[in-house]
Amino acid sequence: MTELSQDQQRLLEQLKEVGSRSYHDQHPFHRRMNTGELSREAIRGWVANRFYYQTQIPIKDAALISNCPLREVRRAWLYRITEHDGVQGEEGGIAAWLRLGEACGVPREELLDDRHLLPGVRSAVDAYVHFVRTEPWPVGIASSLTELFAPDLMARRLEAFQTHYTWVPSWGFDYFQRRLTQARKDSDSALDLTLCYCSTPELRQAAVQALSFKCGVLWAILDAIDLKYGPSPL
Amino acid sequence: MTELSQDQQRLLEQLKEVGSRSYHDQHPFHRRMNTGELSREAIRGWVANRFYYQTQIPIKDAALISNCPLREVRRAWLYRITEHDGVQGEEGGIAAWLRLGEACGVPREELLDDRHLLPGVRSAVDAYVHFVRTEPWPVGIASSLTELFAPDLMARRLEAFQTHYTWVPSWGFDYFQRRLTQARKDSDSALDLTLCYCSTPELRQAAVQALSFKCGVLWAILDAIDLKYGPSPL
Numbered sequence: 340m341t342e343l344s345q346d347q348q349r350l351l352e353q354l355k356e357v358g359s360r361s362y363h364d365q366h367p368f369h370r371r372m373n374t375g376e377l378s379r380e381a382i383r384g385w386v387a388n389r390f391y392y393q394t395q396i397p398i399k400d401a402a403l404i405s406n407c408p409l410r411e412v413r414r415a416w417l418y419r420i421t422e423h424d425g426v427q428g429e430e431g432g433i434a435a436w437l438r439l440g441e442a443c444g445v446p447r448e449e450l451l452d453d454r455h456l457l458p459g460v461r462s463a464v465d466a467y468v469h470f471v472r473t474e475p476w477p478v479g480i481a482s483s484l485t486e487l488f489a490p491d492l493m494a495r496r497l498e499a500f501q502t503h504y505t506w507v508p509s510w511g512f513d514y515f516q517r518r519l520t521q522a523r524k525d526s527d528s529a530l531d532l533t534l535c536y537c538s539t540p541e542l543r544q545a546a547v548q549a550l551s552f553k554c555g556v557l558w559a560i561l562d563a564i565d566l567k568y569g570p571s572p573l
Numbered sequence: 574m575t576e577l578s579q580d581q582q583r584l585l586e587q588l589k590e591v592g593s594r595s596y597h598d599q600h601p602f603h604r605r606m607n608t609g610e611l612s613r614e615a616i617r618g619w620v621a622n623r624f625y626y627q628t629q630i631p632i633k634d635a636a637l638i639s640n641c642p643l644r645e646v647r648r649a650w651l652y653r654i655t656e657h658d659g660v661q662g663e664e665g666g667i668a669a670w671l672r673l674g675e676a677c678g679v680p681r682e683e684l685l686d687d688r689h690l691l692p693g694v695r696s697a698v699d700a701y702v703h704f705v706r707t708e709p710w711p712v713g714i715a716s717s718l719t720e721l722f723a724p725d726l727m728a729r730r731l732e733a734f735q736t737h738y739t740w741v742p743s744w745g746f747d748y749f750q751r752r753l754t755q756a757r758k759d760s761d762s763a764l765d766l767t768l769c770y771c772s773t774p775e776l777r778q779a780a781v782q783a784l785s786f787k788c789g790v791l792w793a794i795l796d797a798i799d800l801k802y803g804p805s806p807l
Binding site: 394399404408410414417424433 | 632
């Protein structure tokens with residue numbers, strides 16, 4: 340990224356502001372996860388439900404590529420599909436999440452058949468895919484920028500699992516570990532593309548709204564999980 | 574592909590029958606191309622218009638992947654996007670077609686800005702992308718099966734260019750040469766997937782109709798080109 344224009348600098352600040360206000364690291368469920376307060380059932384429920392989000396990411400990224408007439412942007416985005424789907428065997432993020440499930444005691448087939456999937460999680464994730472499918476592709480890219488804030492959360496989560504949830508064997512943490520570095524790489528690329536292609540006042544505003552929407556999606560996922568698996572009301 | 578069931582065998586025969594009846598190798602414009610009867614202007618018009626089809630293929634393939642919930646099918650289809658877009662620089666089928674354009678005397682920028690694109694070609698290609706975007710993904714795969722008939726046409730075309738259109742330097746034929754082998758590989762894979770996943774009477778019928786529709790798309794492209802660049806009526 341070359342030096343930013345004033346408009347780009349302002350957009351960057353607005354995006355960071357949205358993330359610091361609305362990213363789901365502040366959700367009560369995540370706070371309790373990171374301080375070791377979740378039951379095994381709650382961890383399993385989170386793993387099973389978040390899996391649906393993982394399965395839809397390559398579908399969302401293919402929709403974005405399908406909306407984009409610029410070969411250089413398609414080229415820059417395509418590795419994300421491979422990153423999640425892998426090329427063969429047990430490669431890729433989806434397979435890594437299946438291993439996390441097994442490590443937490445949720446059998447592979449229970450993840451794959453969606454038996455634990457909550458309606459609120461499904462609708463939030465489906466809304467995200469629909470958003471990227473139907474919005475202009477630069478706005479779709481901006482909606483991925485929750486990745487900007489992911490590495491810190493992922494690092495805290497990994498530490499929380501290693502400290503508090505020692506009943507989960509560490510061979511299950513492959514997904515967390517790969518995202519620690521990959522999310523930074525992804526968000527750098529997505530941020531460059533957002534700043535480059537959200538080049539009108541309308542697109543810049545839409546980019547900020549897209550990130551806000553996406554924070555809402557992640558928050559809604561945790562709301563549904565928290566309601567089902569969270570602590571009973573006093 | 575393991576041994577075919579009766580239904581699969583019948584589907585295969587129907588698909589081949591559609592191709593032998595409707596593939597655009599029989600179109601008058603292609604017949605004249607292959608017997609060396611086209612003017613330079615007609616060759617250039619064909620190259621410029623067919624380029625739009627090339628540019629939409631990765632968009633179509635990403636739409637198909639975005640419709641497909643099966644990771645193994647997405648994995649099997651993804652290389653097609655790279656095949657057309659390339660990973661960097663002048664790699665990929667689109668770049669190869671740009672070189673064909675330059676070899677034929679159509680500058681790169683005239684291909685990229687669509688100035689020669691005929692409305693009938695645009696609408697036929699857009700209809701194809703829309704079809705794949707909106708139909709079930711196994712039917713979208715079946716619509717790609719015109720590739721089954723492409724290698725023979727490509728071999729005849731390459732020979733025709735080398736024999737009749739010697740004003741086109743042979744460094745422009747990279748696209749034709751790569752498709753000679755790639756189209757066979759692509760169609761083998763697409764045929765296996767069609768026979769495997771078009772597994773109900775309704776999907777098998779839709780697959781046959783999809784191939785028929787796609788033959789119509791390719792035919793309509795040549796109709797529009799022929800009307801503009803073909804021989805004057807007697």
